[in-house]
Amino acid sequence: METGKTQAVLKLLPFAVMAVVALIDFGTGPTAGLLPLLALGPAFASVACGLARTTVVGVIALLLGVALGLYNELGASRTTTTVAAILGVTVASVLASAGRLRHERQLADVRSVAEAAQRVLLRPVPRRAGPGIGVAVSYTSATAEARIGGDLYEVATTPHGVRIIVGDVQGKGLEAVETAAVVLGAFREAAYDEAKLQGVVSRLENALTRELSGEQFVTAVLAEITGGDSVTVLNCGHPPPMVLTADGEPWFAEPPEEALPLGMTTLKAVEPVPYQLPFEPGHQILFYTDGVVEARDGKGEFYPLASHAGLLADPDPQLALDALRADLLRHVGRPLADDAAMLLLRRRAAHPS
Template structure:
């Protein structure tokens, strides 16, 4: 493939990953200075010149000009900017030396050499930073592609429910972690899963991929929701034996499964995961907790996995929120956990996408900074299809709410 072809393919991937609602998939370097900061090297140069001109002390401040190219490398990502400011600093140094009659003095020679040396170092530093940022951009692009393959978009409507998902990674440049989610429309009704893999990094991604792959198959094949959990346990056990992850002592997955039939009857299976929240149309919130505690998948042998099924009738307009512990374990500066059950009714205005946006913004305000853990939220709103209407399939296009 030619170089032009490679650039075109990369651009196509970036355009596809940007999507209709996310904007360009470009990398914004952290710590970028505003454009007005480009004037700082010239302001510093002017201050040195003025200080030398108006000073009554018989000591030249010419060596202070060595800071100009270093400052240029800090405030600008342009590799030529340190060279430009260094060249101007050399001119200013000769001007000050001529004004102070020290052109032949060692202090002037040392200043000229120091400015040239700092300029060269600043240029090399700027070059290395640009290369590192480009490498980071390429890595983010690959991670974004992997995330789109593993965590597929969720349509606005899936069968008898409206759906939205919001995923926020803990790291500033991370695009994928150990949280997982999926919604599928099957002949048994709409089925969804939200889970959290213990650990982070590549091992968590591999484990999440195994669980999601098994769910996408089992959700269509198994009529009983508890059998779907058993299928996931078998697939997880096989994946953990096939892929060894050095340094990880114990691997397991907490998850909650939910199935919503067209008539509104819902089934919930929970394996060591935080209980979903049911928000009724009248604004009341109820945690769908089970009387019997079931350990996460990966703790018991697959044949011992037989979680109980909780059945809940849904009314039109009822909403159920599935989430990972990154949401409820978000702490403020006083160490208080985020009160999700209390804040959900306040944020539950508008459609599912708007609700999740408000919830995420509320969590960030509670913490006061970036979240310290991955946080995923999936909201399902029961809205039965009109009689005789064709149900939308999961592969149809829809919006996706993300961080």
């Protein structure tokens, strides 16, 4: 809405500027020397107007220059000089407008490609992960104008249950996106093929070994829902999930043993150990990346996720997660320094009999 208003103002600005110059010149006479300022009309038009409107503004500026020059009796020499200046600015403005429009079309094409890449890389997750289990996701990229980055998530319904991954690739930019694509591709295959989460992790390790170089790595947390009152979790160096009980009390589910991130096979002395999280009726589990808990406000204070967990009270899981994301952005008060992804699981509360 605000962008539309700004564009409307910018499109009217050239006419307003020329009208002001003409009125002042008409009232004060030739001593003011304002006629060259009519060139501001086409100059401003090149910022927000198309080729046709910019050309029309330039023609109006030229006609006003000639008319006011005759009215003020400036003489042929001064009038010609003024008109030549306005004509030069008009030509430059039309060329600038053409370049701007070409750039906007290219940017629109890039955004279309980005949206297509987002649909492939971060596909919409199902709103349900089994009977009575709601799912919601949120992704905020730290890169200006980007829709995807180095954080990743996926929910896959497999013969072994509903399997979930939330991860964070070290680094940013296209390289991080490429690595995220490798992890997601390997997960989507392994989640269907492997009977245990440890097998899925091994497949991810093998895929990353072929792709990563140097000391790059990926932190990730995997989860498996097979029914019952618990969720199996396997944490590979990732921030622990936050569990909210039915009464809204939050706590962080630290893994029983520390495990290194994916891609650090040569240093791994201990394999990640699966552990169980309670997932009873009314419970919620929030998976997130470090861009959430490491987001700082203007005073350098981290986002207090646990103390703001009450924002997840909305009956609709997606609206609840959107409220938490909005609060995170308010806390930071500026673009995030790192990508921030969140995935919320909610088990519907049991109805009283």
